[in-house]
Amino acid sequence: MNNIFKLVWLIPVLPLIGFLINGLGRKSLSKSLSGIIGSGVILGSFVLSLLVFFQVKNVNTATIHFFDFIRLENFKIGFDYKIDQLSSLFLLIITGVGFLIHVYSTSYMHDEENMNFAKYFSYLNLFVFSMLLLVMGGNFVIMFIGWEGVGLCSYLLIGYWFRNTDYTDAAKKAFIMNRIGDLGFLLALFWLITKIGSVQYDVVFSAASLAKLSATDITGITMLLFVGATGKSAQIPLYTWLPDAMAGPTPVSALIHAATMVTAGIYMIARSNALFSLAHQTQTVITIVGLATALLAASIAIKQNDIKKVLAYSTVSQLGFMFLALGTGNYVAAVFHVLTHAFFKALMFLGSGSVIHAMGGEQDIRKMGGLHKHMKITSVTFFIGCLAIAGIPGFSGFFSKDEILAGTFAHSPVLYGVALFAALLTAFYMFRLYIVTFTGTFRGTHDQEHHLHESPAAMTFPLIVLAILSIIGGYVGVPEVLGGHHELASYLSPVVKSAEHHLDHNTEYMLMGLSTILVVISISFAWMKFKNYKVEGEANGFGKVLENKWYVDELYQAAIVNPLKSISAFFNNIIESKVIDGAVNGVGKAVNYSSRQLRWLQSGQVGAYVLLMVIGMLILFFIQLFL
Amino acid sequence: MDIKAYIILSLALFTIGIVGVLVRRNAIIIFMCVELMLNAVNLLLVAFSKMHAMSGVAKASPYFASDAQVFVFFIMVVAAAEVSVGLAIIVMMYRNVHTVDVNFLNRLKN
Numbered sequence: 001m002n003n004i005f006k007l008v009w010l011i012p013v014l015p016l017i018g019f020l021i022n023g024l025g026r027k028s029l030s031k032s033l034s035g036i037i038g039s040g041v042i043l044g045s046f047v048l049s050l051l052v053f054f055q056v057k058n059v060n061t062a063t064i065h066f067f068d069f070i071r072l073e074n075f076k077i078g079f080d081y082k083i084d085q086l087s088s089l090f091l092l093i094i095t096g097v098g099f100l101i102h103v104y105s106t107s108y109m110h111d112e113e114n115m116n117f118a119k120y121f122s123y124l125n126l127f128v129f130s131m132l133l134l135v136m137g138g139n140f141v142i143m144f145i146g147w148e149g150v151g152l153c154s155y156l157l158i159g160y161w162f163r164n165t166d167y168t169d170a171a172k173k174a175f176i177m178n179r180i181g182d183l184g185f186l187l188a189l190f191w192l193i194t195k196i197g198s199v200q201y202d203v204v205f206s207a208a209s210l211a212k213l214s215a216t217d218i219t220g221i222t223m224l225l226f227v228g229a230t231g232k233s234a235q236i237p238l239y240t241w242l243p244d245a246m247a248g249p250t251p252v253s254a255l256i257h258a259a260t261m262v263t264a265g266i267y268m269i270a271r272s273n274a275l276f277s278l279a280h281q282t283q284t285v286i287t288i289v290g291l292a293t294a295l296l297a298a299s300i301a302i303k304q305n306d307i308k309k310v311l312a313y314s315t316v317s318q319l320g321f322m323f324l325a326l327g328t329g330n331y332v333a334a335v336f337h338v339l340t341h342a343f344f345k346a347l348m349f350l351g352s353g354s355v356i357h358a359m360g361g362e363q364d365i366r367k368m369g370g371l372h373k374h375m376k377i378t379s380v381t382f383f384i385g386c387l388a389i390a391g392i393p394g395f396s397g398f399f400s401k402d403e404i405l406a407g408t409f410a411h412s413p414v415l416y417g418v419a420l421f422a423a424l425l426t427a428f429y430m431f432r433l434y435i436v437t438f439t440g441t442f443r444g445t446h447d448q449e450h451h452l453h454e455s456p457a458a459m460t461f462p463l464i465v466l467a468i469l470s471i472i473g474g475y476v477g478v479p480e481v482l483g484g485h486h487e488l489a490s491y492l493s494p495v496v497k498s499a500e501h502h503l504d505h506n507t508e509y510m511l512m513g514l515s516t517i518l519v520v521i522s523i524s525f526a527w528m529k530f531k532n533y534k535v536e537g538e539a540n541g542f543g544k545v546l547e548n549k550w551y552v553d554e555l556y557q558a559a560i561v562n563p564l565k566s567i568s569a570f571f572n573n574i575i576e577s578k579v580i581d582g583a584v585n586g587v588g589k590a591v592n593y594s595s596r597q598l599r600w601l602q603s604g605q606v607g608a609y610v611l612l613m614v615i616g617m618l619i620l621f622f623i624q625l626f627l
Numbered sequence: 628m629d630i631k632a633y634i635i636l637s638l639a640l641f642t643i644g645i646v647g648v649l650v651r652r653n654a655i656i657i658f659m660c661v662e663l664m665l666n667a668v669n670l671l672l673v674a675f676s677k678m679h680a681m682s683g684v685a686k687a688s689p690y691f692a693s694d695a696q697v698f699v700f701f702i703m704v705v706a707a708a709e710v711s712v713g714l715a716i717i718v719m720m721y722r723n724v725h726t727v728d729v730n731f732l733n734r735l736k737n
Contacts, residue, residue, distance in 0.1 A: 603733065604732075605730050605733050606729045606730075607648075607652070607729065607730065610649060614649065
């Protein structure tokens with residue numbers, strides 16, 4: 001075993017230590033100390049992850065066994081780490097972006113009380129710990145531990161400002177929606193254990209194990225895993241928690257709800273690509289769900305006025321693109337998009353946090369405008385993020401999105417058309433957001449305008465780093481047609497095998513040119529429409545449907561929540577108060593009544609007692625004699 | 628002599644005792660009836676003992692043959708002691724409530 005692999009256990013343990021120190025010492029730690037501890041442990045993990053990455057790059061992979069987590073007769077689940085190309089890549093994303101967001105948080109959360117500040121960092125560290133466990137786990141059970149851990153931390157951090165009931169409701173919504181998905185994940189695990197008798201990646205994905213599974217098994221298991229992924233990665237029908245999750249502090253949205261946790265579903269499917277490649281029905285379902293999510297969320301994002309809500313729907317939409325790639329068997333493209341998306345979406349979330357910070361908590365873009373001249377760094381970095389997500393050539397988003405689109409085209413030109421339309425919507429709503437927020441004239445109050453300022457260095461530094469990454473991040477995956485070698489694909493090739501698709505170079509040039517031209521047109525359209533933005537009145541017609549998010553929340557309310565409430569009311573009013581209370585109180589009443597009647601036997605007269613005694617003896621006498 | 632006669636006699640005495648306890652209200656008479664029941668049982672015990680002694684079983688071990696007759700003397704002694712206690716209770720009852728009617732003492736009811 002390589003030396004660095006002996007230290008691998010430290011990668012998740014460091015954030016855990018940070019969690020313990022910050023959590024236990026929250027009453028005595030000063031803000032700067034807990035900030036340093038919180039960020040420092042992540043930096044330590046990042047450095048170790050880098051070392052691991054370079055080892056893995058030299059084709060050193062390892063499965064490290066620590067102890068038996070569950071041991072039964074003939075069945076064992078080890079506490080294993082799997083260090084390979086895929087997990088090392090995710091380690092870098094999580095610890096790298098995580099570190100930047102921790103640094104950003106030290107400044108963003110500075111107005112919090114000491115105790116809450118340390119609490120915030122302890123949760124954030126716990127999240128990183130769980131997320132690292134999720135990607136490093138050597139089997140599905142360890143992944144599931146991390147999977148649940150990130151769900152818990154997401155809940156804790158969404159409800160961080162727990163005095164606001166709306167926020168805690170959003171936290172509960174996220175948790176419950178995730179639980180629905182988790183159930184699918186668990187069932188898939190049970191199914192795997194029943195059929196294969198192991199959850200170890202190496203065993204499950206080996207040809208011998210896969211041969212044991214019938215077509216039904218494979219479809220069933222992959223569908224259930226996908227249900228788990230829809231919960232965690234906010235896909236139709238379980239996506240509604242993610243926009244509500246914006247109730248949490250903005251760095252949390254950047255880390256958990258854009259860069260890392262929501263990509264857990266993509267990681268899981270990419271990890272299980274051996275299974276998913278065999279399940280064609282599931283792949284079709286994933287393609288359709290991903291595409292539908294991408295389109296639906298993009299259409300909603302057009303009409304949202306909350307800066308974070310726009311980004312949230314944008315995240316849902318981008319996750320939909322990733323699932324589209326997974327469904328078309330283009331696993332490398334999905335992982336690639338996870339990587340680039342982590343950069344530019346974290347950048348934009350942090351940028352929006354910077355804006356919200358300057359606006360004194362205001363999130364409504366109708367009350368912003370003209371912020372560019374007040375906060376140049378935020379504006380420029382945000383603009384780079386917009387260019388990246390829109391897919392302007394040269395920026396990271398272009399390469400990953402183009403790969404997804406090309407893969408989709410090879411799969412089916414019709415799906416490509418829909419996906420391209422969603423990509424155009426992406427460019428449109430992102431530039432609407434940028435133009436309305438940063439250009440034009442300020443529409444807020446005079447006090448707010450006076451207060452506007454660029455954020456401190458601890459906040460702009462992560463923005464600048466992420467902006468640079470958003471530009472250069474795509475160059476790890478330059479496709480052959482543009483003269484690159486697609487290092488990412490060759491790096492991941494031992495673990496993740498994408499379906500081969502061959503498009504001749506002319507077609508690829510044509511697709512790239514088409515999407516670029518259309519994106520530029522879409523951006524210019526946004527510029528024309530919003531350069532003189534004035535606050536509109538109530539939208540009507542289709543716009544109103546979009547503004548109200550296709551009424552999906554209302555639909556769920558009517559279709560699931562209300563019937564559930566009626567059933568609960570029925571159980572409460574009828575079963576609980578009539579049947580159960582009736583039975584319990586009835587027993588009491590019966591005892592009361594019969595004892596009141598029996599009381600009359602106690603006459604207090606000696607003769608009566610003796611008579612009863614004699615009668616009793618006679619009865620016994622008769623029983624003895626005649627029965 | 629036939630054992631049946633003894634059984635019938637003691638059954639008659641016992642029944643008289645029970646009926647007396649049930650129907651009379653005077654504590655002293657009830658007490659006498661209780662004694663009557665006790666003596667009915669004593670009589671039966673002596674009768675059975677005599678029958679037992681004459682049967683073949685007891686001939687094998689004559690040493691224990693008349694145990695029950697000795698027993699009865701013990702019972703009489705204990706009964707005498709018990710009578711003194713019982714009479715003392717009745718005397719105390721009379722001193723307190725100036726009656727020996729047991730139905731008068733019904734404070735335990737309800």
